[in-house]
Structure formats: structure tokens, C-alpha cells
Amino acid sequence: MSKLDLFRFVPFRLNRLAAEVSSALSVEYQERYGLDIPEWRVLATLGFRVEPCSAQYIAHCTRTHKSTISRAVTALMERQLVERVENTHDRREFVLRMTRKGKTLYEQLIPRLLRREQEILSCLSAQERKDFAVLLGKIENSLDLVQTAKEAGAKEAY
Amino acid sequence: MSKLDLFRFVPFRLNRLAAEVSSALSVEYQERYGLDIPEWRVLATLGFRVEPCSAQYIAHCTRTHKSTISRAVTALMERQLVERVENTHDRREFVLRMTRKGKTLYEQLIPRLLRREQEILSCLSAQERKDFAVLLGKIENSLDLVQTAKEAGAKEAY
DNA sequence: TTTAGATGGTTGCAAGTGAGACTATCATAG
DNA sequence: CTATGATAGTCTCACTTGCAACCATCTAAA
Known part of the structure; x- marks a missing residue:
């Protein structure tokens, strides 16, 4: 008689915890700035990278479906938080970057998050936080979650 | 110039990790047994508890919306994996329990999961797994994620 | 040069899900 | 007993999102 x-x-706990943490954070980006998660991920990726990047890159490294990113980018452009320019080397692709307005919002949002x-x-000590990050990292690595981000980055650098 | x-x-990492782990597990319950996550949660709750319980209890302690649980229960009843009886003390409420067929499926599924x-x-050592569980527990506690389950249980025991 | 396949991005469609209204029932207070 | 408010469960609606078809463009090979 097996029981669970x-x-x-752990899978259930991760799900529940992620949902709870997300909803705690959404108070900041959702209620205050009207951003949903995909939109926030686009801004976060653009804001962290020095070089601007493509929608595909964001999709890869945040592990979000490209259609979701596409819609997020559209919404952000409508709000003039992000702009895009055609890549002259490859006219299928657009290079994305934040507008001044987008950067201002980003600057305000980051400290809050x-x-x-x-x-x-x-609730964790400094050491525990460090340990937790390391353990998360090990699991991520074994699931290839980090790999893909690096690959996408390497590739994007062409 | 703040950056993130x-x-x-951590919130992003938890989200990504939870999504990835879920999709790894869904191979088992989804593809093999045609269960979605809410349905699996209902079975998991019924299977672990000695006493049968209400839909509300499952909703509370798995932190899943009651309408989602309601739909899951309906689907499970249609497949005759779960049955329900009116609670004579409170006719608003139904008491849920797995059928023999449901238990058989449960027994097969659990070891796989x-x-x-x-x-x-x-990818973690035995000690690391233990540490990870403890750290998760601390965060869960501070977010009141465990509390609610216990409360629901205490209440259900009346 | 032409063709076949790969890739970046968009869009229509369908499935899942949370919010909230609604019904039925219970508990409590007057 | 009655009225008010709380609770269990269902249902409708709107929204989100993944999938897959699609278009445009690029790459490579014939």
C-alpha cells in the first residue's frame, strides 16, 4: 500500500510556493504598474542585459512560449515602454530595447521587487539563503534550465 | 542604476523550476492516465488521508480554487474514479472518496511519481535533499502555506 | 538560381482557470 | 419561528496561454 x-x-510544494510567491510579487508589477508576468519578464531581460536582444532570445532564456512573448512585446510597445528596430542582418528579427519611459518604470520597479x-x-539566515540558492542551482542545472539560457546567449552573440 | x-x-527561479518539474511529472499522470493537475491533487488528497473529506477541504489544503476542484471532482466521478455521498449532518456538503477503480489507479501512479x-x-545528496526540504518548509511557514492545511484539517475533524 | 528546410515573429483557436454570481443549506441571533 | 449571514458546491464569463498554422526571411544544397 503505497502512499504519498x-x-x-517536492513537486507539489514547488508549485504551491511558486504560485504564492508570484501572487505576492504581482502586487508590485500588476497592481501598481499594470504589467503581467510575461511583460515583466520582457522588461527584466531587457533591463539586465547590456545589449538589446530579440524576442526569441527572451523566449528562450525565460522559458516562455514565443507567442506569449510576442503578445507581451506588443502590449509593451503600445504603452511605449519598449521599442524595436529591424535587424539589418536578418530582417525576420527585431531588436528590442526599452524606451526612456520603460527604463524609468524599470528603475522604479526593481527596488520594490x-x-x-x-x-x-x-525567514532564512544569510547562510540559509545562500544554501537555498545553491540547491536551487543544482536542481536547475540537472534539469538543463540554465544551459538553455547560456546557449541562447552564446548564439545571440553571433 | 539598479539592476536585477x-x-x-528567486521568484523567477521558483516559477521556472515549478513549471519544469510539473511538466516532467505530467508525463506520468497526464499522458499515461489522462489526469490533469487538479484531478491529480484530488486523488492525492483522498489517497493520503485515512478519512474521506469534502471538496472544500481539498481546495483549502491544496490551495486550489474551489471551482477548479469542483470541475476536477466532476470529471473524476464521470470516470468513476471517485464517488461522493451526501453528508447527513450537513447536506450542503458531499463526502468524497475513491472508488476501487480510483484506488487501483492511485496505487499504480504513486510509485511512478x-x-x-x-x-x-x-542531483542532491541525501543531506542536501533534507536541507532543501527544511528550507522549503521555512519559507512555506513564513508564507502561511502550511497553516491553512492544518486549519482545514482541524476544522474538518469537528 | 532554384528549391527545401530552418527560423523569427504573429495570429486564430481551444482548453484551462480564477472571479464572482447563484442556489441550497446551515448556524445564530433576535 | 424568522431573518441574517456564513458556507459548500456549481456555473457562467472573461482572460490567459499553449499549440499550431501561417508568413516572411534566411541558409544551404542541388
Whole structure:
């Protein structure tokens, strides 16, 4: 008679935790700035990278479906938070970057999100936070979650 | 100039990891048994508890919306994996339990899922797995994710 | 040069899901 | 007993999102 305790089952716990953490953060980007998760991911990727990048790159490294990213980019362009230019080397592709307005929003949003993250992790000591990050990293690596981001980056550098 | 590295940002990492782990597991319950996540959660809750319980209880402790659980229960009843009886003490509520057929499926499914979980965690040592569980637990606690399950259980026991 | 296949991006469609209205029932207070 | 509010469960609606078809463009090979 095999049994499974849902509350000790890591996949379930990850799901529940991710959902809860997401909803805690959405207060910031959703309610305050009217961004949904895909839109936030686009801004986050553009904001972190020095070089502008393509929608495909964002889709790859955030592991979000390209149609979802496409819609997010459209919405961000309508709000003039992001703009895009044709890539002269490859006219299928657009190069994306934040507008000044987008950067301003980004600058305001980031500290809030980092603060939220700290709040959520405040139940852990500094060492525990570090340990947690390492353990997450190991699991991510074994699932090839980091690999793809690097690949996409390497490829994008052409 | 504040920046945020998405790949070091715990909320994003949790989301991505949870999605990836879910999709790895869905091979088992989805493709093999045609169950979706809510349906699997219902079975998991019914299978673990000794006493049968209500849909509301499942919704509370799995943190799933009651309408989602309602639909899952309907689907499971149609497949005769779950049955329900009116609670004589409270005729608003139904008491749910697995049928023999449901139990058989459950018995077959559980070992597969546990094996998958072990595969996913196989990149961690025994001690690391333990640490990871503890850290998850601390975060869950601070977000009140465990509390609600216990409350629902206590209440259900009346 | 032409053709076949790959790739970046968009869009229509269908499935899943949360919010919230609704019904039926229960509990409590007057 | 009645009225009010809470609760269990269902249902409709709107929204999100993944899938897959599609178009344009690029690459490589014949």
C-alpha cells in the first residue's frame, strides 16, 4: 500500500510556493504598474542585459512560449515602454530595447521587487539563503534550465 | 542604476523550476492516465488521508480554487474514479472518496511519481535533499502555506 | 538560381482557470 | 419561528496561454 504525502512531495510544494510567491510579487508589477508576468519578464531581460536582444532570445532564456512573448512585446510597445528596430542582418528579427519611459518604470520597479524578495526570504539566515540558492542551482542545472539560457546567449552573440 | 538578474531572482527561479518539474511529472499522470493537475491533487488528497473529506477541504489544503476542484471532482466521478455521498449532518456538503477503480489507479501512479521525484532530486545528496526540504518548509511557514492545511484539517475533524 | 528546410515573429483557436454570481443549506441571533 | 449571514458546491464569463498554422526571411544544397 503505497502512499504519498502531498505536503512532503517536492513537486507539489514547488508549485504551491511558486504560485504564492508570484501572487505576492504581482502586487508590485500588476497592481501598481499594470504589467503581467510575461511583460515583466520582457522588461527584466531587457533591463539586465547590456545589449538589446530579440524576442526569441527572451523566449528562450525565460522559458516562455514565443507567442506569449510576442503578445507581451506588443502590449509593451503600445504603452511605449519598449521599442524595436529591424535587424539589418536578418530582417525576420527585431531588436528590442526599452524606451526612456520603460527604463524609468524599470528603475522604479526593481527596488520594490528586490525588497519583496528579501521579505519572502527574511525567514532564512544569510547562510540559509545562500544554501537555498545553491540547491536551487543544482536542481536547475540537472534539469538543463540554465544551459538553455547560456546557449541562447552564446548564439545571440553571433 | 539598479539592476536585477532574473537568473538570480528567486521568484523567477521558483516559477521556472515549478513549471519544469510539473511538466516532467505530467508525463506520468497526464499522458499515461489522462489526469490533469487538479484531478491529480484530488486523488492525492483522498489517497493520503485515512478519512474521506469534502471538496472544500481539498481546495483549502491544496490551495486550489474551489471551482477548479469542483470541475476536477466532476470529471473524476464521470470516470468513476471517485464517488461522493451526501453528508447527513450537513447536506450542503458531499463526502468524497475513491472508488476501487480510483484506488487501483492511485496505487499504480504513486510509485511512478515518487520515482520521478527521486530522479529530479537525484542531483542532491541525501543531506542536501533534507536541507532543501527544511528550507522549503521555512519559507512555506513564513508564507502561511502550511497553516491553512492544518486549519482545514482541524476544522474538518469537528 | 532554384528549391527545401530552418527560423523569427504573429495570429486564430481551444482548453484551462480564477472571479464572482447563484442556489441550497446551515448556524445564530433576535 | 424568522431573518441574517456564513458556507459548500456549481456555473457562467472573461482572460490567459499553449499549440499550431501561417508568413516572411534566411541558409544551404542541388
